[in-house]
Amino acid sequence: MHNQPRLLLHTCCATCGSWIPDELSMKYQVDLFYFNPNIHPEAEYYRRLGEIKKVSDILNLKVIEFPFDPQPWFQAVKGFEHEPEGGARCPICFEHRLRATADYAKAHGYDAFATTLTSGRQKKAEIINPIGEKLSQEYGIEFLCRDFKKHGGSDHSMFCSDDYGVVRQNYCGCVFSKKASLGQTLQNNSQSLPHVQ
Numbered sequence: 659m660h661n662q663p664r665l666l667l668h669t670c671c672a673t674c675g676s677w678i679p680d681e682l683s684m685k686y687q688v689d690l691f692y693f694n695p696n697i698h699p700e701a702e703y704y705r706r707l708g709e710i711k712k713v714s715d716i717l718n719l720k721v722i723e724f725p726f727d728p729q730p731w732f733q734a735v736k737g738f739e740h741e742p743e744g745g746a747r748c749p750i751c752f753e754h755r756l757r758a759t760a761d762y763a764k765a766h767g768y769d770a771f772a773t774t775l776t777s778g779r780q781k782k783a784e785i786i787n788p789i790g791e792k793l794s795q796e797y798g799i800e801f802l803c804r805d806f807k808k809h810g811g812s813d814h815s816m817f818c819s820d821d822y823g824v825v826r827q828n829y830c831g832c833v834f835s836k837k838a839s840l841g842q843t844l845q846n847n848s849q850s851l852p853h854v855q
């Protein structure tokens with residue numbers, strides 16, 4: 659329907675992006691915005707984009723994408739490299755991505771912007787939504803303030819991504835979260851090894 663308001667939906671991965679745009683399409687004309695320069699390495703950046711395209715093809719949604727260019731993101735989080743996931747680096751990462759979304763939405767005549775980020779179990783809506791609202795004020799464009807993990811949203815993401823045949827990832831996205839996830843896996847494996855004297 660072309661008389662629906664236009665929504666630019668920042669989408670971090672196909673797991674989050676599977677049911678949310680479908681639901682929002684009842685009220686909005688949704689375009690997906692893949693701006694995630696935090697994702698490391700390059701192959702993983704394009705793998706996640708490929709999974710999003712798989713879902714967008716099924717839902718008949720447009721994906722706005724960008725070439726892999728992580729340097730501005732590394733600049734933004736400089737000094738916070740040793741923070742754990744959920745620490746002080748993450749709000750900077752959220753704002754970096756949402757600022758690009760708000761900026762693009764405003765420049766291209768969208769009525770509102772939103773993000774799928776709040777569907778992640780580790781992602782706190784009380785941190786993400788105030789960032790969106792701040793940018794909404796700054797850019798003069800509505801931010802759709804939602805917590806997509808509520809009402810079973812996180813589980814729904816898992817079910818829907820399975821339905822769409824989406825391959826999920828085992829770390830948040832950045833090189834620091836990848837290293838932490840790898841370290842955790844190695845630690846778990848060493849704990850399960852038999853003790854040799």
Ligand code: SF4
Nearest residue numbers: 748751830831832835
């Ligand atoms: S852990 Fe996730 S949210 Fe935090 S900085 Fe890394 S990619 Fe961004």
